[in-house]
Amino acid sequence: MSQTNDLYLNNPLIHRDRRLGASDSEWVRSFACEDLKPLIVCRGPIRKEALDVFGEMGMTHVGILLSEKDSIVYPNALSPELRQIKNPENVHRVPDYTGASKEERVERIGQIIQIAKDNGYDSIFAGYGFMAEDEEFVAAIENAGLTFIGPNSRTQADAGKKDEAKRTALQVGVSVTPGINNVTARTLVKKYNSRDKLLGLVKSHGLAVDTAVLNDKKLSLEDLADEILYASYEKGLDLYTIEELSAQVQYEVEQMFKEYPGSRIRLKAIGGGGGKGQRILGASLLTLKKATDAQIKEAASEAPTLVREVLNEVKANGVGDNKNVLVELNIEQTRHNEIQLLGNGEWCITMGGRDCSLQMHEQKLLEVSVTQEGLALAIAQAKKAGKKSEVAALESDLKVLKRMEEDAAKFGAAVGLDSASTFECIVDRDRYYFMEVNTRIQVEHRVSELCYSLKFTNPKDKNDYFIVESLVEAMALLARHKKRVPKPERIPRFGASVEARLNATDASLSPHAGGIIRYWSKPVEGEIRDDQGISMVNPDTGLFMRYRVAGAYDSNIALILTKGQDRLESYREMSRVLGSTSLRGTDLGTNLEFQYGLTNWFIGQNVMAKPTTRFVVPYLTMIGLLKEEAQKLDTVYAFLQMKKAYAKKVAEEFPDDPKQGKEISAILDRKGLLVTRPMDRLLEDPHLLSGWLSVNRKNFSIEKGKVVWHDNPFVILADTYRYLNMQWNPAFPAAEVIWEHDDELLQTGLRFYTTLSERLKLGLHEFDKLKVLLSKDKPQAGFSADEWSKIQSAHAGFEIGLELLGMLFVVAENTGFWELRVEEDLEVTIPDRLHEVDLQARMKKVLVPPPATKADEIVAVCGGMYYGQEAPGLPPFVSEGMHFEKGQPLYIIEVMKMFNTVRAPFSGTIDKIIIQSGDGSIVQKGQPLFKITPDEKFVEIDPEEINRSRREKTLAYLKAVI
Known part of the structure; x- marks a missing residue:
């Protein structure tokens, strides 16, 4: 984990010594875990976290497995955690973590147990991957006399398998799907x-x-x-x-x-x-x-x-x-909520909930804490603001959360839970249904850790206690001391927390494997970055070490977490962290911009919103519509046409004074790139545009076909540079930040408006009131007539040319962007058209155009492992000479542990199968797979026709802003 040292500054429950054996209390010392010797058999952020936590607990004999896929098959994908392991004898190589078949899996289980015995390990930690929920694996560990740091095999059998878990839920009176x-x-x-x-x-x-x-x-x-x-x-x-x-x-x-x-x-x-x-x-x-x-x-x-x-x-x-x-x-209109559980086989407690509804491909993207304290605070805030519908919606959530926590604890006790697990549910308004139990620690477990600490108290002396802040630490404690561990009290820590999963995906959230990370900016103050150690620099040179995001495992690169006193503060912190993050590399695709845009979309709408699990795909479809429309604009052409419009207007007003026109032209020239550079950045990336539009949604209106500003466009321009992380910084490449002379103009304008607002006793964003005052001929706030005239002239000079920013609002208006919104009762309204499968598929291609290809080829849509048949022993999808129809399966790509069936985008005939290496071979994005003859000829569009269309569209947009 990479993070700043003052992450939990001034919190009395933080930074307690995890080495219980060093305590002055004999009772606390009796729960020491220094003698535990764990072998970590998982990978990713949880392995790095376990290494850190076990080290902090005083354990000195800790080992890990190293897959050859990490170190041999994929160059530069060597596990970054190795940089902190001082003894190479504690690194044990295996072909992979799970085995490709049942026989290999059984073989790997035996191999792992033998590695543990041969190298003096007494316990095994499987994290949230590998075989952490494999009853057979856990039973084999127990039978070998080793300790499994996680739920025991009986719990795995009763709760880990989804069918058995549903039967258990029914037996204890929990509603099921x-x-x-x-x-x-x-x-x-x-x-x-x-x-x-x-x-x-x-x-x-x-x-x-x-x-x-x-x-x-x-x-x-x-x-x-x-x-x-x-x-x-x-x-x-x-x-x-x-x-x-x-x-x-x-x-x-x-x-x-x-x-x-x-x-x-x-x-x-x-x-x-x-x-x-x-x-x-x-x-x-x-x-x-x-x-x-x-x-x-x-x-x-x-x-x-x-x-x-x-x-x-x-x-x-x-x-x-x-x-x-x-x-x-x-159940379609549902939210995915889960309850964190912890038990010792006799007691079972909950640690609040998490809303994981923001997901795609059944994989979570953004996870938010849901606690009784947090909901109570939100209810109080909504009552104070007079938001009756929001109060009712939040009170309903609080009732559901209390029921889920009660049922989760009851379920955990019924299966004898003796470690960490998660009780997963789907919530439909004021009802919930049990879905499954994950008998392992979850990827998003830190969301709960940030909200609660655990206080373990001596039953004989209430002043004798110790605090546990890590679920990994709690799992080790329970594995080592089992039923001796007393039932803890959960202590509120922070009011809210949120986790964004930084994944190797493209702009449509499809897996994008194989890229190399060459640079990653350092964590900012307050950021928690569980990044597998990728950000750890070379200890000899202090330089960042490149890292290949291999496609053999899941798509996660890092888990980014923030916290706050309430949900809005935690979201704003997430926006600040994501907006400050710079991640660059070769053929590198991540969802950083998506997460940044999504976070700001909710900040601009309402962070207490209730999106369902069906939100992300329609949201992405809207993002595609934004991009499709944004591509039709030419900001340089717009700026030049605006200059002409101003020149014409000035010439009509001052026919005998050409000096006026020259001054206006000079002012506009000074501002050209100041305005168009951030606009181009927003128009190029619709994810960034979505977030920007949402946070500015109340700053304008369209009246009689014209954009009317309700916040100062000059101040918004400055905010936009901050939003895009383009503030002046001499250490950054000029292409990535505002240019120095533009920054001087921007700062001059901000000083002018800050000083003026203070004199007029207005807030910096009270633009409607400022416009009214500046329209008065009579000087205001004690200014002299000469000063007032200069102020009015300066204001006109600073504002001129900023009308172009309003074109961004027109993009939103023309795409129906505002129709996707959060209502007063916190429900999310999704226009029906965004659910249309054909539109969703078309917008996915807009977000990520298919690989460049010849008209007679079909190429791999992404990198991964190629399969030409549905399963071993079944016939291949295609053969030479066969005709295929649109939508027919052509091949399967396995990438990031997911099997993706790729279907024909059009109909045609297979002339030749180019890929001859067969099933299980690695292919790259854009690699030719088949020579084909399409049924229809593809007609290329003349580039000049595209440019002409863009100019016409741009002129239409200008009419709404000048």
């Missing part, structure tokens, strides 16, 4: 449709099923099938084929489409996590009032392909694997 959690049992019953046939199956395969179960005639066929299936997993047998399972899933999906018309269905592999192993189908039915049987069958026909995809992603397609897939109703 409607759906089917035993489709494998139904598959088996379909194949062996009587008790006798099922019992014959047990006998013929010699399955070890409890005799009491076999003799229980009251047991349903499906429950009996479940018991038989578990016995088959133990023996490594498949009692049904993937084709049979897929057919059963397809049938169940059809039935659910009929039962829940106008809904989509979600398929979830029971061992998924982090967005893996989940697919949604039925988008075509959403807009239909009543789907026909044929339409339902067509929508459900996707199921077999999606079943294979989810099983492939979680590597559950081997012989004897548990291939159960949950078939659930996808």
